[in-house]
Amino acid sequence: MKILVVDDDEHILRLYKDELSEEGYEVVLAVNGQEALELFHKEDPDLVTLDIRLPDIDGIQLLRQMKEKKPRLPIIMSTAYDYRDDFSIWASEAYIVKSSDLNELKATIKRLLGRE
């Protein structure tokens, strides 16, 4: 199972990669929107976690674009700040506030990939 993790914070990318790899996932990382879209096409991930605040294209835009291409692809919105005012967020399968405790994230991924 391949997971695309999009975040502009490299430490967080590293943390996610280490943690998720340990769970047995193949993890690809994108540090901005542009990279994320490229990898989305190239790597054909089974699941995407999207940070909302990115330097170029914001996460909600990415969510829309990816969902247009692959409506059934599970996407987890992972954010540092609550952006709930924009209801497009509900297009995603899950919404998670970033936390040092990755258990919620892992559980959500598991659920969405039907590994439970």
Add this chain to the structure above:
Amino acid sequence: MEEKRRTEVLLNSIKAGVITLRNDFRILSINKCFEEWMNMKAFEIVGKDSVEVFHKDGEICPHCVAKITFETGEINSIVQTRKSDNHLELTSYPVKDENGNVIESIVFVRDVTEHVRCQEEVIKLYKEVSQTKEYLEGIIENSEDAIISSDLNGVITSWNKGADKMYGFTREEAIGRFLPFVPSPLIEDEKESIERIKNGEILKDIDTIRQKSDGTIIDVSLTRSPIRDAAGRVVGISCISRDISEKKRVELELIRRNQELSRLFFISSAMRGTLELDRLLRMVLTAVTMSDGLGFNRAILFLVDENRNVLRGAMGVGPASPDEAGQIWERLSMEKKTLFDIMRDIEEGPSRKDSFFDRLSLGVEISLSEETILTKAVKEKSPFNIQNVKVEPLSDPVLIQQLGTQAYAVAPLISRDKVIGAIWVDNHFNRRLIVEEDMRFLSAFSNHVATAIESARLFEQVALTEQELENIFESMSDMVYFNSKDYVIKKINRAVSEKLGKPAEKIVGKKCYEVLHGTNEPRPECPHYKTMMTERAYVEEFEEPFLGCTFINSSSPIFNSSGEFIGTVHVARDITEIKKLQEKLVLSERMAALGEVAAKVAHDIRNPLVSVGGFARRLEKKLDGNLKEYASIIVNETARLESILNEILSFVRGAKLEKEMVNMNELVDEGISLMKSEFDERHIVLVKEFAMSHEIYADPNSIKEALLNVLTNAVQAIGSNGTLFVNTYMSDDSAVIEVKDTGKGISDEVLPFIFDPFFTTKVSGTGLGLTITHKIIEKHNGRIEVESKVNRGSTFKVFLPLKR
């Protein structure tokens, strides 16, 4: 012998007495009937002298009747009376020899008692009739009434003294002439009447006129009937005439006075009832044109326009053409409406009926600087009657051209010594001459109505001003209302009823605190109460939770003319929207700033925290001993920091309210669905009981947030395995959301503090959840109540107002 026998039998069978006498009056024979009648036997008297037998006893005497027959040779008949009541007719027939000499007389005796009686009756009747006739003739002769008879051609056949007196003709002059007292224009009528009487009609109590011998006209009442002969054929005409000139004069005078009085009464009652100028003018003009009224064909009311120095047609009443005139008159005579009915129609009907003539009249304008009859009437305050416009040089050319008038009259309308206009009339259609009497009444009428018109005019000006004020009052977007001293709302404008969403009649007359504040008694912050206490005007910003509005309110006391405080007037501007916009503006500015800060904080602090915490967790797993412990401390501390960050960020977001009408049950359902996975995870059974759906005015997001906080709280109180009850219902004027858990409950010591910021009994979290909830509910003018028993569970009740 046989012959003689037969004759005897024949004679005896006749039912009448038969006696034969010889010409020396000796009795030759009598028959059986005679024997019986006279109670005599034939053998006793036959051969005797009839004079001896009959003449002496004063009964019947055949001798007396036969005597003439013997002398003249003629049949003779006499009636004789026996025993005073038995009348017998004796008839003698001569029996002659071959030389023509009377030798015998046969006398037949018949009982004619009945005949004689009848005759006597007739004679008696005749005497009576002739007496009656004399009596009647006496009456006729001496009657004050003229009693006349004529033949079927109208030629006088009898004439009494009364007729002498009434008509001035003597009997000799009148008899034999054709109706000498009928004025020549009525002769045709009279002939018609004669025809009718010939056909048997009786013409009773007909009022008409007659002409005396000296030419004067008198009013008479006639009763004419046919005279019939014995066969019932009409052979003549009788006529009884009575002079009613005097009666008529008195009667007319009475009617005229009565009419005048009643018209004046109408006008004054109309005046009292009608302050509407148009209606009044129409009433006046109708009174002028109705046949019950002054009876003119057309009338126009001119009013003086002082600003433009003109006389302006204000209204006209009358038919447009002779055809229309005919139709109107016919209709009016069919409807039989009285002046009163029509006045009432005008008073109650539509205020203006535009007729052609009315429109024509409105266009008529005459400059007061011109010298015409109309302007003269106004300037000289005097009426004018123009019999012929061609002869009068000052006749108004406008009226002649536009109205085609040929003769007219004008009367000025004078109110309090000021001429306010004039009434113009004419008889264009029936050409009736306007006479002195008409003028007298027109002037009297004009004087009478002028004051009324002036009043109505003034009233209309006041009404117009009032209407303008009313319009301004009504169309003001600010709420304006008047209160009396006793808190009763006396008057409101449309804005008030729109704001309250009720028709005016459900507001006016009610207590202000009931309608405006939704309370049962006055509130100390009520603008009316405050104004009443201070009797001073003031302006303040005023928040009315009952209406969910904020107002800028200006209140002032009202004093009556004697300076006594009688009520208050309030002008309130709803600034809720403005306030909202302002708040929004401030908020959005603040939020923009805060959002920026928050996003920065989130990004710049949360991200490092996640990294620090995340890697610390990894270290924690890999390390042992003291180092593991250190890593754990980092893990816990970053977790605490993250948690504080979450609370703060959502607290910032929750401060923004965007209220709208939302369905409460749907809102609660949405809130519950967000918690669904949580319930499932913790094996919590949800029991919902929703009342009929109700709309509330609220910000759905914040209410959801509040609900989520309450639900989260309940879920945490339960932990796992329990039941959660969520009910909605109405209580008074609130919608209630009730969340009841079967959790550990809250102790009495803690209960008062649960809404305080940062108060928490939980290991995790900042304790802001219920504080935010409380804040949200408060912002909705609602309240939150908690009941709790340790180990039994807690019940949270959120009350939200149903009204805006």
